[in-house]
Amino acid sequence: MNDSKLILIAGRNAVLAQELEEMIWPAGYEVRTLTGIELGLLDIDRLRHNLDVLAPALIINTIGYASPDSAENHRTLTQARSHWSVGDLAEVAGGNGIPLLHLSSDQVFAGDKFTAYLETDQPDAISVFGQAQAAGEAEIAVHCRNYAILRTGWLFGAKGHNMLKTMLSLGKRGGRVHVPNDHIAGPTPVRELCAALRRVGLSLMAGEVDGGTILHFCGTPSATWFDFATHALRHAAPYQRPPELVPITPNRFGVTGAPARRTELDCSRAKGLFQLSLPDWRKALDDCVEEICLADQRQVQISVPEPQLPYRAMVPEHRRRGALPYGVTMDRRAGR
Numbered sequence: 001m002n003d004s005k006l007i008l009i010a011g012r013n014a015v016l017a018q019e020l021e022e023m024i025w026p027a028g029y030e031v032r033t034l035t036g037i038e039l040g041l042l043d044i045d046r047l048r049h050n051l052d053v054l055a056p057a058l059i060i061n062t063i064g065y066a067s068p069d070s071a072e073n074h075r076t077l078t079q080a081r082s083h084w085s086v087g088d089l090a091e092v093a094g095g096n097g098i099p100l101l102h103l104s105s106d107q108v109f110a111g112d113k114f115t116a117y118l119e120t121d122q123p124d125a126i127s128v129f130g131q132a133q134a135a136g137e138a139e140i141a142v143h144c145r146n147y148a149i150l151r152t153g154w155l156f157g158a159k160g161h162n163m164l165k166t167m168l169s170l171g172k173r174g175g176r177v178h179v180p181n182d183h184i185a186g187p188t189p190v191r192e193l194c195a196a197l198r199r200v201g202l203s204l205m206a207g208e209v210d211g212g213t214i215l216h217f218c219g220t221p222s223a224t225w226f227d228f229a230t231h232a233l234r235h236a237a238p239y240q241r242p243p244e245l246v247p248i249t250p251n252r253f254g255v256t257g258a259p260a261r262r263t264e265l266d267c268s269r270a271k272g273l274f275q276l277s278l279p280d281w282r283k284a285l286d287d288c289v290e291e292i293c294l295a296d297q298r299q300v301q302i303s304v305p306e307p308q309l310p311y312r313a314m315v316p317e318h319r320r321r322g323a324l325p326y327g328v329t330m331d332r333r334a335g336r
Helices: 017-022 044-054 075-096 128-143 163-172 190-205 225-235 268-274 281-303
Strands: 006-010 030-034 058-061 100-105 147-152 176-180 213-216 244-248
Touching: 006 017, 017 030, 017 190, 044 075, 058 075, 058 190, 075 100, 075 128, 075 147, 100 128, 100 190, 128 147, 147 190, 163 176, 163 225, 163 281, 176 225, 190 268, 213 268, 225 244, 225 281
Parallel strands: 006 030, 006 058, 058 100, 100 147, 147 213, 176 244
Antiparallel strands: none
Protein backbone atom coordinates (compact mmCIF):
# COMPACT_ATOMS: atom_id res chain seq x y z
CA MET A 1 0.00 0.00 0.00
CA ASN A 2 1.25 3.49 -0.85
CA ASP A 3 2.37 5.37 2.30
CA SER A 4 1.48 8.73 0.75
CA LYS A 5 -1.20 10.80 2.48
CA LEU A 6 -2.12 12.90 -0.58
CA ILE A 7 -5.42 12.48 -2.40
CA LEU A 8 -5.17 14.30 -5.71
CA ILE A 9 -8.31 15.59 -7.43
CA ALA A 10 -7.48 16.13 -11.09
CA GLY A 11 -9.53 18.94 -12.56
CA ARG A 12 -11.06 21.93 -10.83
CA ASN A 13 -14.54 21.07 -12.05
CA ALA A 14 -16.77 24.04 -11.17
CA VAL A 15 -19.57 21.81 -9.92
CA LEU A 16 -17.53 19.12 -8.16
CA ALA A 17 -14.21 20.57 -6.93
CA GLN A 18 -15.42 22.57 -3.94
CA GLU A 19 -17.74 19.83 -2.74
CA LEU A 20 -14.95 17.23 -2.95
CA GLU A 21 -12.53 19.47 -1.08
CA GLU A 22 -15.08 20.08 1.69
CA MET A 23 -15.80 16.39 2.22
CA ILE A 24 -14.59 14.85 5.50
CA TRP A 25 -11.61 12.64 4.63
CA PRO A 26 -9.70 10.27 6.93
CA ALA A 27 -7.48 11.97 9.51
CA GLY A 28 -3.99 12.71 8.25
CA TYR A 29 -4.90 12.83 4.56
CA GLU A 30 -4.41 15.96 2.49
CA VAL A 31 -6.77 16.67 -0.39
CA ARG A 32 -5.39 18.79 -3.20
CA THR A 33 -7.10 19.92 -6.39
CA LEU A 34 -5.09 20.78 -9.50
CA THR A 35 -6.32 21.81 -12.94
CA GLY A 36 -5.26 19.97 -16.06
CA ILE A 37 -2.88 22.82 -16.94
CA GLU A 38 -1.28 22.72 -13.49
CA LEU A 39 -0.83 18.96 -13.73
CA GLY A 40 0.62 19.15 -17.23
CA LEU A 41 -1.97 17.08 -19.05
CA LEU A 42 -1.29 16.71 -22.80
CA ASP A 43 2.43 17.18 -21.96
CA ILE A 44 3.16 13.69 -20.72
CA ASP A 45 6.77 14.37 -19.68
CA ARG A 46 5.68 17.26 -17.47
CA LEU A 47 2.76 15.21 -16.14
CA ARG A 48 5.11 12.34 -15.30
CA HIS A 49 7.47 14.69 -13.46
CA ASN A 50 4.62 16.30 -11.49
CA LEU A 51 3.13 12.98 -10.40
CA ASP A 52 6.59 11.73 -9.41
CA VAL A 53 6.94 14.78 -7.16
CA LEU A 54 3.41 14.65 -5.75
CA ALA A 55 3.32 10.84 -5.38
CA PRO A 56 -0.39 10.74 -4.49
CA ALA A 57 -2.01 7.76 -2.81
CA LEU A 58 -5.09 8.19 -5.02
CA ILE A 59 -6.13 10.22 -8.06
CA ILE A 60 -9.78 11.16 -8.56
CA ASN A 61 -10.15 12.38 -12.14
CA THR A 62 -12.97 14.81 -12.94
CA ILE A 63 -11.30 16.55 -15.89
CA GLY A 64 -13.23 14.79 -18.60
CA TYR A 65 -16.64 15.37 -17.03
CA ALA A 66 -17.88 18.60 -18.55
CA SER A 67 -21.05 19.87 -20.17
CA PRO A 68 -22.03 17.98 -23.32
CA ASP A 69 -23.97 20.99 -24.63
CA SER A 70 -21.10 22.54 -26.60
CA ALA A 71 -19.24 19.33 -27.47
CA GLU A 72 -20.64 19.07 -31.00
CA ASN A 73 -19.21 22.49 -31.86
CA HIS A 74 -15.90 21.99 -30.03
CA ARG A 75 -14.85 18.50 -31.03
CA THR A 76 -11.10 18.92 -30.62
CA LEU A 77 -11.46 20.44 -27.16
CA THR A 78 -13.85 17.66 -26.16
CA GLN A 79 -11.38 14.99 -27.32
CA ALA A 80 -8.56 16.75 -25.46
CA ARG A 81 -10.50 16.86 -22.19
CA SER A 82 -12.29 13.54 -22.19
CA HIS A 83 -10.00 11.29 -24.25
CA TRP A 84 -6.39 12.36 -24.75
CA SER A 85 -5.83 13.85 -21.29
CA VAL A 86 -7.46 10.81 -19.66
CA GLY A 87 -5.15 8.54 -21.64
CA ASP A 88 -2.06 10.45 -20.49
CA LEU A 89 -3.22 10.40 -16.87
CA ALA A 90 -3.97 6.66 -17.02
CA GLU A 91 -0.58 5.88 -18.58
CA VAL A 92 1.38 7.76 -15.91
CA ALA A 93 -0.80 6.58 -13.01
CA GLY A 94 -0.57 3.02 -14.23
CA GLY A 95 3.21 3.23 -14.62
CA ASN A 96 3.57 4.60 -11.08
CA GLY A 97 1.11 2.18 -9.51
CA ILE A 98 -1.26 4.97 -8.40
CA PRO A 99 -4.94 3.98 -8.01
CA LEU A 100 -7.13 5.98 -10.39
CA LEU A 101 -10.84 6.71 -9.89
CA HIS A 102 -12.37 8.20 -13.03
CA LEU A 103 -15.73 9.95 -13.30
CA SER A 104 -17.57 9.11 -16.50
CA SER A 105 -21.07 9.58 -17.90
CA ASP A 106 -24.23 7.78 -18.92
CA GLN A 107 -23.66 9.37 -22.33
CA VAL A 108 -21.33 6.51 -23.29
CA PHE A 109 -24.57 4.71 -24.21
CA ALA A 110 -26.81 5.42 -27.19
CA GLY A 111 -29.99 5.41 -25.12
CA ASP A 112 -31.97 3.00 -27.29
CA LYS A 113 -32.32 0.37 -24.57
CA PHE A 114 -35.68 0.18 -22.83
CA THR A 115 -34.25 -1.06 -19.53
CA ALA A 116 -31.53 0.42 -17.33
CA TYR A 117 -27.95 0.00 -18.53
CA LEU A 118 -25.66 -2.44 -16.73
CA GLU A 119 -21.91 -2.02 -16.22
CA THR A 120 -21.41 -4.97 -18.56
CA ASP A 121 -23.23 -3.29 -21.47
CA GLN A 122 -20.87 -2.17 -24.21
CA PRO A 123 -20.60 1.59 -24.77
CA ASP A 124 -22.16 2.65 -28.08
CA ALA A 125 -22.23 6.45 -27.82
CA ILE A 126 -23.80 8.50 -30.62
CA SER A 127 -22.75 12.00 -29.48
CA VAL A 128 -19.30 13.60 -29.67
CA PHE A 129 -19.31 14.01 -25.89
CA GLY A 130 -20.27 10.39 -25.27
CA GLN A 131 -17.78 9.03 -27.80
CA ALA A 132 -14.94 10.98 -26.15
CA GLN A 133 -16.04 9.68 -22.74
CA ALA A 134 -16.08 6.10 -23.99
CA ALA A 135 -12.63 6.53 -25.56
CA GLY A 136 -11.32 7.84 -22.23
CA GLU A 137 -12.66 4.77 -20.45
CA ALA A 138 -10.93 2.53 -23.00
CA GLU A 139 -7.61 4.34 -22.44
CA ILE A 140 -7.84 3.68 -18.70
CA ALA A 141 -8.48 -0.02 -19.25
CA VAL A 142 -5.40 -0.27 -21.49
CA HIS A 143 -2.91 1.68 -19.38
CA CYS A 144 -3.95 1.23 -15.76
CA ARG A 145 -4.61 -1.92 -13.77
CA ASN A 146 -5.72 -0.47 -10.45
CA TYR A 147 -8.67 1.69 -11.46
CA ALA A 148 -12.38 2.23 -10.99
CA ILE A 149 -14.78 4.06 -13.27
CA LEU A 150 -17.92 5.64 -11.85
CA ARG A 151 -20.58 6.55 -14.41
CA THR A 152 -23.28 9.01 -13.44
CA GLY A 153 -26.15 11.03 -14.90
CA TRP A 154 -27.01 14.74 -15.01
CA LEU A 155 -25.36 16.65 -12.18
CA PHE A 156 -26.93 19.46 -10.20
CA GLY A 157 -25.97 21.34 -7.06
CA ALA A 158 -25.91 24.70 -5.31
CA LYS A 159 -22.39 25.54 -6.53
CA GLY A 160 -20.96 26.05 -10.01
CA HIS A 161 -22.77 26.16 -13.34
CA ASN A 162 -25.17 23.22 -13.72
CA MET A 163 -28.63 22.32 -15.00
CA LEU A 164 -30.42 23.50 -11.85
CA LYS A 165 -28.95 27.01 -11.97
CA THR A 166 -29.76 27.17 -15.69
CA MET A 167 -33.42 26.36 -15.01
CA LEU A 168 -33.69 28.89 -12.17
CA SER A 169 -32.04 31.57 -14.28
CA LEU A 170 -34.42 30.95 -17.18
CA GLY A 171 -37.33 30.94 -14.78
CA LYS A 172 -36.49 34.44 -13.52
CA ARG A 173 -37.06 35.85 -16.99
CA GLY A 174 -40.70 34.79 -16.91
CA GLY A 175 -42.76 34.16 -20.00
CA ARG A 176 -42.36 30.83 -21.73
CA VAL A 177 -39.45 28.48 -21.12
CA HIS A 178 -38.99 25.61 -23.58
CA VAL A 179 -37.56 22.52 -21.89
CA PRO A 180 -36.58 19.20 -23.57
CA ASN A 181 -38.84 16.32 -22.66
CA ASP A 182 -37.33 13.49 -24.69
CA HIS A 183 -34.38 12.21 -22.65
CA ILE A 184 -34.93 10.02 -19.58
CA ALA A 185 -32.06 9.70 -17.11
CA GLY A 186 -31.21 9.92 -13.41
CA PRO A 187 -30.62 13.48 -12.16
CA THR A 188 -27.80 13.27 -9.62
CA PRO A 189 -27.10 15.65 -6.69
CA VAL A 190 -23.44 16.64 -6.51
CA ARG A 191 -23.05 16.19 -2.75
CA GLU A 192 -24.25 12.60 -2.85
CA LEU A 193 -22.06 11.89 -5.89
CA CYS A 194 -19.00 13.27 -4.07
CA ALA A 195 -19.79 11.04 -1.08
CA ALA A 196 -19.91 8.07 -3.47
CA LEU A 197 -16.57 9.07 -5.03
CA ARG A 198 -15.02 9.29 -1.57
CA ARG A 199 -16.37 5.86 -0.58
CA VAL A 200 -15.18 4.14 -3.76
CA GLY A 201 -11.87 6.02 -3.84
CA LEU A 202 -10.90 5.09 -0.29
CA SER A 203 -11.78 1.45 -0.93
CA LEU A 204 -9.72 1.46 -4.13
CA MET A 205 -6.78 3.03 -2.31
CA ALA A 206 -7.00 0.45 0.50
CA GLY A 207 -7.13 -2.45 -1.94
CA GLU A 208 -10.64 -3.42 -0.85
CA VAL A 209 -11.98 -3.45 -4.42
CA ASP A 210 -10.61 -5.17 -7.48
CA GLY A 211 -8.87 -2.96 -10.01
CA GLY A 212 -10.81 -2.62 -13.24
CA THR A 213 -14.16 -2.01 -11.54
CA ILE A 214 -16.93 -0.12 -13.34
CA LEU A 215 -19.83 1.20 -11.29
CA HIS A 216 -23.03 3.16 -11.90
CA PHE A 217 -24.37 5.79 -9.51
CA CYS A 218 -27.19 8.27 -10.11
CA GLY A 219 -30.30 9.74 -8.57
CA THR A 220 -33.72 8.17 -8.53
CA PRO A 221 -36.41 8.09 -9.89
CA SER A 222 -35.64 8.54 -13.57
CA ALA A 223 -36.90 11.77 -15.10
CA THR A 224 -36.75 14.06 -18.10
CA TRP A 225 -35.40 17.59 -18.12
CA PHE A 226 -39.02 18.78 -18.21
CA ASP A 227 -39.83 16.77 -15.05
CA PHE A 228 -36.74 18.20 -13.36
CA ALA A 229 -37.51 21.80 -14.36
CA THR A 230 -41.15 21.52 -13.31
CA HIS A 231 -40.18 20.33 -9.84
CA ALA A 232 -37.40 22.93 -9.44
CA LEU A 233 -39.47 25.94 -10.51
CA ARG A 234 -42.47 24.85 -8.47
CA HIS A 235 -40.28 24.75 -5.36
CA ALA A 236 -38.74 28.12 -6.28
CA ALA A 237 -42.19 29.77 -6.57
CA PRO A 238 -41.98 31.50 -3.14
CA TYR A 239 -38.79 33.25 -4.31
CA GLN A 240 -39.49 34.01 -7.96
CA ARG A 241 -42.47 34.15 -10.27
CA PRO A 242 -42.87 30.80 -12.05
CA PRO A 243 -42.74 30.88 -15.86
CA GLU A 244 -44.81 28.82 -18.28
CA LEU A 245 -42.93 25.61 -19.08
CA VAL A 246 -43.36 24.17 -22.57
CA PRO A 247 -42.16 20.58 -23.24
CA ILE A 248 -40.28 20.15 -26.53
CA THR A 249 -38.00 17.79 -28.42
CA PRO A 250 -34.67 19.07 -29.86
CA ASN A 251 -36.07 18.86 -33.39
CA ARG A 252 -38.64 21.47 -32.34
CA PHE A 253 -35.99 24.10 -33.16
CA GLY A 254 -34.21 22.21 -35.91
CA VAL A 255 -31.34 21.17 -33.64
CA THR A 256 -29.41 18.14 -34.84
CA GLY A 257 -29.51 15.48 -32.15
CA ALA A 258 -30.53 12.00 -31.20
CA PRO A 259 -34.16 10.89 -30.97
CA ALA A 260 -35.83 10.27 -27.63
CA ARG A 261 -33.35 8.43 -25.42
CA ARG A 262 -33.22 6.55 -22.14
CA THR A 263 -29.85 6.52 -20.40
CA GLU A 264 -31.04 5.12 -17.10
CA LEU A 265 -28.30 3.36 -15.14
CA ASP A 266 -28.67 0.18 -13.11
CA CYS A 267 -26.91 1.02 -9.83
CA SER A 268 -27.43 -2.26 -7.98
CA ARG A 269 -23.74 -3.18 -8.14
CA ALA A 270 -22.69 0.02 -6.33
CA LYS A 271 -25.38 -0.60 -3.73
CA GLY A 272 -24.22 -4.16 -3.18
CA LEU A 273 -20.46 -3.54 -3.05
CA PHE A 274 -20.40 -0.23 -1.16
CA GLN A 275 -23.85 0.04 0.44
CA LEU A 276 -24.40 3.27 -1.48
CA SER A 277 -27.96 4.51 -1.13
CA LEU A 278 -29.32 6.03 -4.32
CA PRO A 279 -30.36 9.62 -3.59
CA ASP A 280 -33.90 10.84 -4.24
CA TRP A 281 -33.12 13.79 -6.49
CA ARG A 282 -36.38 15.53 -5.59
CA LYS A 283 -35.46 15.91 -1.91
CA ALA A 284 -31.92 17.03 -2.76
CA LEU A 285 -33.31 19.41 -5.38
CA ASP A 286 -35.60 21.11 -2.85
CA ASP A 287 -32.64 21.75 -0.54
CA CYS A 288 -30.49 23.12 -3.37
CA VAL A 289 -33.25 25.43 -4.64
CA GLU A 290 -33.70 26.97 -1.21
CA GLU A 291 -29.94 27.39 -0.77
CA ILE A 292 -29.57 29.12 -4.15
CA CYS A 293 -32.64 31.35 -3.82
CA LEU A 294 -31.77 32.46 -0.28
CA ALA A 295 -28.20 33.22 -1.38
CA ASP A 296 -29.58 35.29 -4.27
CA GLN A 297 -31.82 37.23 -1.89
CA ARG A 298 -28.90 38.02 0.43
CA GLN A 299 -26.83 39.17 -2.52
CA VAL A 300 -29.59 41.51 -3.71
CA GLN A 301 -30.01 42.95 -0.23
CA ILE A 302 -26.29 43.59 0.09
CA SER A 303 -25.97 45.16 -3.35
CA VAL A 304 -28.84 47.67 -2.97
CA PRO A 305 -27.26 51.11 -2.38
CA GLU A 306 -28.35 53.13 0.61
CA PRO A 307 -30.75 55.95 -0.32
CA GLN A 308 -29.03 59.29 -0.72
CA LEU A 309 -29.98 61.94 1.79
CA PRO A 310 -31.62 65.03 0.27
CA TYR A 311 -29.52 68.17 0.07
CA ARG A 312 -31.62 69.89 2.75
CA ALA A 313 -30.82 67.16 5.26
CA MET A 314 -27.07 67.34 4.64
CA VAL A 315 -26.60 71.13 4.88
CA PRO A 316 -27.45 73.01 8.11
CA GLU A 317 -30.19 75.64 7.89
CA HIS A 318 -27.83 78.64 8.38
CA ARG A 319 -25.63 77.50 5.50
CA ARG A 320 -28.22 76.68 2.89
CA ARG A 321 -28.60 80.11 1.20
CA GLY A 322 -25.68 80.70 -1.09
CA ALA A 323 -23.87 77.55 0.09
CA LEU A 324 -21.78 75.44 -2.29
CA PRO A 325 -23.37 72.17 -3.45
CA TYR A 326 -22.61 69.17 -1.26
CA GLY A 327 -19.14 67.78 -1.97
CA VAL A 328 -17.85 70.94 -3.72
CA THR A 329 -15.05 72.67 -1.76
CA MET A 330 -14.23 75.61 -4.05
CA ASP A 331 -16.48 78.08 -5.82
CA ARG A 332 -15.22 78.17 -9.38
CA ARG A 333 -17.12 81.41 -9.94
CA ALA A 334 -14.95 83.30 -7.41
CA GLY A 335 -12.16 83.88 -9.91
CA ARG A 336 -14.39 85.38 -12.52
